[in-house]
Amino acid sequence: MLHLIPGVRPTVVIDGRGQPAQWGVGTWLVPDDEAVEITVFLFNRLWRFGEARVVLHPADTGLSYRSPLVPLGPGRTLVTSG
Template sequence: MEATQPSGTTKRRVELRITRPVLTWFARPTVTIDGVGHPAQWGIGTWAVPDDGGTVIGVYLYNRVWRFGTATRTVGTDETEDRVVYRAGWLPFGPGRLSPR
């Protein structure tokens, strides 16, 4: 297992736009980067990822009862993949979508 790098050593950032669905049922988004979860907010944010490619980014929504709208995408070193949009389904169940912007 690789040792974690000190803060500030990652130079690559991915812009992630999390769009709020019509029916959220008080849900909040969570972003996962290589399996590690981070709380997020609705809207546009940037996330630090390792410089070498193959980073798996995932987003899911949760409320106090259940988790839904899970979507994952592998982001390589290609600059066209530095902007990603997450969209959940219309209803509070089922998968979401992560697509390049």
């Protein structure tokens, strides 16, 4: 629902470096031999919200993020392992 509110945009942070993101499926390269911290949050011009943080390990193959239904509280992540 939040993607329907004008100005709300996702941000992906990989090991402390912000990466451009947009709604939908995205692909980012991460090292395959070490753990990587991933943070996802939403922002607009007034506030930042929906933060979710997870550590991906070499055996992990994917990550999904779900925003909160309202602009309060954390987002949710789901890590898949191969």
